[in-house]
Amino acid sequence: MSDKIKLLQGDITQIPVEAMVNAANSSLLGGGGVDGAIHRAGGKSILEECRAIRARQGGCKEGDAVITGAGNLPARYVIHTVGPVWNGGQNGEPDLLRSAYHRCFDLIDEHKIKSVSFPNISTGIYRFPKTLAAEIAFEAISARLHEAVEQVNIVCFEQESYAIWHNLLQQRG
Template sequence: MRIEVTQADITTLAVDAIVNSANESLLGGGGVDGAIHRAAGPRLLAACRLLPETRPGVRCPTGEARITSGFDLPARFVIHTVGPVWRGGSHREPDLLAACYENCLNLAREQGVDSIAFPAISAGVYGYPLDEAARIAVDGIRRASWRPERVVFCTFGASATAAYEGLLR
């Protein structure tokens, strides 16, 4: 398995699957979620609407993952996961964030994904401290019972890039 860090727009990556750091509705939002919905086109929203709700307005509870086609993206699949909102670290945030990576890898394995790109789940508007989010991500991939041939941590800025690169040295 090869693990890489790249500072790029995740919607442009030529991988089998990209991970969407989504909200529980899966109907689009800001940041990475909004960028993926815009780049994938309107069929992504239509596909997300078809996913069953687990409770009103929730198609993907925090820590879980769902998969759709990538539609207009270079990636064949979008794996949607909902990271925890940072509330100080005492509300199961580390366990929920680790579950995001585990559940994304499980869906990737089921679909025969050989390459996958992850954003910094929860480290944007959800407020998770970047260094801790990166550590959980890298540890989760390294400890996984199954990994694809290529894992890309796709970052959006120099500080995130440095955080992931530091952990991979």
């Protein structure tokens, strides 16, 4: 099934797909990195939907995910997931990251999404070790990949993450 996993380097907001995953923060109000880029490129409709979710449920917890429309992005949906901040790995961070990917797939299944792009969740300002994050992501995606999902893009903005994923897919793909 790993032939459905495609590794790309570039800007996730420029890649046409049915759903793109946002490495969000719990406020859902945008921020830096991927989160800021998705909010800027998608426009105010995404922020308005995120505010409605906040009003209804108070944001999004670590390890969870919510879905909105994609505004001006080349996608139908944005799945906002909150990965953990790395604090040494003894505070459940790997399980929370795994949960974030699984919650994304719950929404992928619920909305019958066939193509999705994932960024490297928690590896930027949240400082999750990039190799460990890629291993957890690969295992979670592989476990949830099924016939209805036609393509999963792993979109790396920078070369270091791309190289980590390239090596991982060579070993396990």
